[in-house]
Amino acid sequence: MxxxxxxxxxxxxxxxxxxxxxxxxxxxxxxxxxxxxxxxxxxxxxxxxxxxxxxxxxxxxxxxxxxxxxxxxxxxxxxxxxxxxxxxxxxxxxxxxxxxxxxxxxxxxxxxxxxxxLPRGDLPSQKAVNVPSAVTLSGRLQHVVVASNNLEQMMRYYEDILGYVPSDYVNADTDDPESKKVAFYRSDPEHHSFAVFAASDVRSDHHAYEVDDWNAVRDWADHMSALHIKIWWGPGRHGPGNNLFFMIKDPHENQVEISAELEVMPREMAPRIWPMEERSLNLWGDGWIRD
Ligand SMILES: [Fe+2]
CATH class of the missing domain: 3.10.180.10 (2,3-Dihydroxybiphenyl 1,2-Dioxygenase, domain 1)
Known part of the structure; x- marks a missing residue:
């Protein structure tokens, strides 16, 4: 429905x-x-x-x-x-x-x-930047993710109360609908603006910037490299959302993702189920399985 x-x-x-x-x-x-x-x-x-x-x-x-x-x-x-x-x-x-x-x-x-x-109308203006700089790199704040030891209640809240639309689930057993481990939700046609991963405790998981294309992923990685910041996961492609990605950690160990090619899904499209395995989390290589 x-x-x-x-x-x-x-x-x-x-x-x-x-x-x-x-x-x-x-x-x-x-x-x-x-x-x-x-x-x-x-x-x-x-x-x-x-x-x-x-x-x-x-x-x-x-x-x-x-x-x-x-x-x-x-x-x-x-x-x-x-x-x-x-x-x-x-x-x-x-x-x-x-x-x-x-x-x-x-x-x-x-x-x-x-x-x-609705955004206030009196926020300070940004300076125009006409030279190459990180401020000119594309990167729209796009999704935020949490980890939870309370996935079922969180799913009921986001689906039944807020009415976010489920895009994909990742299940421990794809034949058992009660075995969900991850839920991805959209609030517009982009595959997810919010997601919840089952984990041993309640914590922040990551936030993500959606960039224009694969070349912009490269440009961000080159920019991080110039600052001696290492990629800690990726580059890869997620199964759910089909997005290209890499992640780094900020000084407080917040994970931050650069993403491109995130899937677009109409509102009425039903959620799909992925198996809980490395390949679902990263089609290209190592998965990050939350504990
Ligand atoms: Fe993400």
């Missing part, structure tokens, strides 16, 4: 990363992922690049206090608010520095906060 949730279309717009040294982490993302930095109140930083933005703030290293999903109009936002309230979900005030104050925030069973809203 196709979901009728008004949270379609929605795109991952920004997220917040915390650090015990936010100035260091903001500098790192500005240099490595091509962001312009501006100051926000209370020692936080706004990072903006082409198709990507982040907030970096003070807190426990590795924490990701919220994920901001951009809606298309105020009418859609009011439909989302009414829909969530109709589902009996507690809504919270939005903590997002990037969205207008009327954004609506909801917390999933593992404690991750999703904020649905």
């Amino acid at each position: 196709t979901s009728d949730s008004p949270i379609w279309p929605a795109q991952l717009d920004h997220l917040r990363l915390d650090s015990d040294d936010p100035a260091m982490l903001a500098d790192y993302y500005a240099t490595v992922f091509g962001y312009h930095q501006s100051d926000l109140p209370d020692g936080r930083f706004l990072l903006q690049g082409p198709g990507r933005r982040l907030v970096v703030g003070g807190g426990t290293p590795g924490d990701r206090p919220y994920h901001g999903y951009r809606l298309q109009s105020r009418q859609q936002l009011e439909e989302v608010r009414a829909y969530l309230q109709g589902k009996g979900v507690n809504t919270e005030p939005s903590p997002s520095e990037i969205f207008e104050d009327d954004a609506v925030a909801v917390r999933d069973p593992d404690g991750w906060l999703s904020v649905f809203g």
Whole structure:
């Protein structure tokens, strides 16, 4: 059954990363992922690049206090608010520095906060950059992923409450629908804007930038190389989503992915099932099996 949730279309717009040294982490993302930095109140930083933005703030290293999903109009936002309230979900005030104050925030069973809203009209402008630099490399913030020891409840929340559309599952036994280990969800036609991996605890897994093409993957890898940053997984191609990828780790061990060629799926397309094996996670080579 196709979901009728008004949270379609929605795109991952920004997220917040915390650090015990936010100035260091903001500098790192500005240099490595091509962001312009501006100051926000209370020692936080706004990072903006082409198709990507982040907030970096003070807190426990590795924490990701919220994920901001951009809606298309105020009418859609009011439909989302009414829909969530109709589902009996507690809504919270939005903590997002990037969205207008009327954004609506909801917390999933593992404690991750999703904020649905519209970007403010008074964010600082970025400087135009006319020379080759990381800030000119394509890379749209596109998906965010978590690990959970509570996959079933998380699936019920994202499917039945938010109405995200399942694109693919990875199962321990492809004949046993109860053996799901990974669930990929879309909130617009791109294969996933959010995913959950079964693991031994609740933790952040990674966030990803979608780049223009394979050549841009090369350009990012060359840029990382110039900074002496090693790829820790890939390059490869994921089974679910069919995207080309590599990943690096930031100073707090957050995994960050560069991706290209992510599959596009119409809303009504039913989810598929992949076997839980290395090849599903990386058609080209080693898999990263979460523990
Ligand atoms: Fe990913």
